[in-house]
Amino acid sequence: MSKSYTISNLSQEFGVTTRTLRHYEDQGLVTPARDGINRIYTSRDRVRLKLALRGKRLGFSLNEIRELFELYDLASGERRKLEEFAIKLDRRRAQLVQQREDVEVMLDEISFFATQCQRLLAETETGKTKAI
Amino acid sequence: MSKSYTISNLSQEFGVTTRTLRHYEDQGLVTPARDGINRIYTSRDRVRLKLALRGKRLGFSLNEIRELFELYDLASGERRKLEEFAIKLDRRRAQLVQQREDVEVMLDEISFFATQCQRLLAETETGKTKAI
DNA sequence: AAATTGTTTGACGTTTACGTAAAAGAAATG
DNA sequence: CATTTCTTTTACGTAAACGTCAAACAATTT
Secondary structure, rough: OOOOOOOHHEEEOOOOOOOOHHHHHHHHOOEEEEOEEEEEEEHHHHHHHHHHHHHHHOOHHHHHHHHHHHHHHOOOOOOHHHHHHHHHHHHHHHHHHHHHHHHHHHHHHHHHHHHHHHHHHHHHHHOOOOOO | OOOOOOOHHHHHHHHOOOOHHHHHHOOOOEEEEEEEOOEEHHHHHHHHHHHHHHHHOOOOOHHHHHHHHHHOOOOOOOOOHHHHHHHHHHHHHHHHHHHHHHHHHHHHHHHHHHHHHHHHHHHHOOOOOOOO
């Protein structure tokens, strides 16, 4: 008897709208059961939602996320599927490595600007402005 | 006399369409000069394009990228602007830190799957399949 | 000169990821 | 019982980021 959630439960927990959750269902990212007419989300749905949102933050499309889920679900290994899987994985990995690099560079730049900014703010604060 | 580029030069170098470059101009990300009617991109445009594409890979919108460029251009420090700048920077930094975390987790997961995948592929290759 | 190639400016089309509104049913609460 | 509150489906709307013509002009190349 694992936990179950209503649509607003998950909506609130993850800070998304119920519309979003229904949309994700349309896109096959979550597959809640029904209590009569109402959606009942399982902890599996919750995990998927979490993964989906992380994917989103990384710029993956819902479609790509669904594909990843399908790959996660790949249980019995048909050779052909596995090969495709391996190729896709490698593409993703390369992409992520690039992204990690991007993030590092961007963080460096931002921290430079932040420093500059703090310095300038400090100056004006102590009245050390050039002109006045 | 720094280098200059045609639209197809940059288009090819960065693997984007000319339409994209024109679109980025519409959005104020690049500001090529003109040789008669034709666009002439400077190395400054090239740098901006590079930055823009990195921003895109990280999931920034063109609008956010433009805002960042405006911040880059912020030369004379009006106190108010600087404060807003600092706040925006901090939000971005938090976002990037989260993203870095996301990337790490995702890379871990992917490498796990890759390993599994390789193992399965190796098995089928050597005919060590369970049933047959 | 004719044809190809590269460029321009519109301008409408498309995909993604939801937003938003409407109408209606179910459940909780005063 | 009446009224919120939560939920449902249906369906049109929208913002972003280009795609995709079309028509026209300029510079090369044959």
